Amino acid sequence: MNVPNQQVYEDAHIVNIYANKTALFAPEETIFARLKPSVADQPVLDVGVGAGRTTPHVLTISKDYTGVDYAAEMVEHCQRRFPGVRFATCDARDMSAYRDGQFAWVLFSFNGIDYVSPTDRLKVLQEIRRILRPGGWLVFSTHNAEKAVYSAFHLSNIEFTPHPVRLGREVVKYFTGWGNHLRNRKQEVLGPDYCIRNDNAHNYRLLTYYISKASQVKQLETQGFTDAQIVDREGRWTDAATPDASSSWIYYVARKPA
């Protein structure tokens, strides 16, 4: 994946989009409620923290909190937004700043893991496994290959409005999306276990990893995690065998063996 996903997340306009997000998602509510008794007041690493949407929620579970992101602009925003809270610029592919077994819980929320190459994704999982203590928990979400995405050329990419200036902006955005897609689609991949799609996120500027539930569970097992559990977009516990063509992304909980 040569597309500069990281540059997109360093863009001040994109930082602002994440800065406006404050609420937990339904699957996070479900998982945090389940995990809280096991991880309360234990060291937690919030990887790909972005503009800090999850920070205040995780802090209610544990004050032993560190948020990291590979986009320095996101980290600077978090430092201004939450003075006194620990944040650092760190790439999940190399978390050598952290010790083996340092954390009871690692969170990689809102699909952050989908913005590295397929090979690097495995490195990220290895790094997370290394810094988790035995029995520690990994919580993350990833895009669902079972859900179809619509094309950049589809008119549903335009939000029709009677306001002429806004409509004009929408049309410009639509054709910018075409340009982004025509440039990035050459790097799309359709593999048996995963695919790389240039979807509509940030107007077709990103290349995003999609995987089926069964393949994700297998990948976690291969990377040395156990007890994988799955939560759909609505926050319901589900399993790999239940078809799900409606969740654009899905949450997983897994453990480092004790």
Ligand SMILES: C[S@@+](CC[C@H](N)C(=O)[O-])C[C@H]1O[C@@H](n2cnc3c(N)ncnc32)[C@H](O)[C@@H]1O
């Ligand atoms: C979709 S945003 C989600 C941000 C935040 N977690 C939230 O839920 O609002 C994904 C985040 O993951 C970060 N990210 C992606 N790959 C990363 C990596 N290899 N290391 C650290 N952060 C990464 C991006 O910079 C971005 O801030």
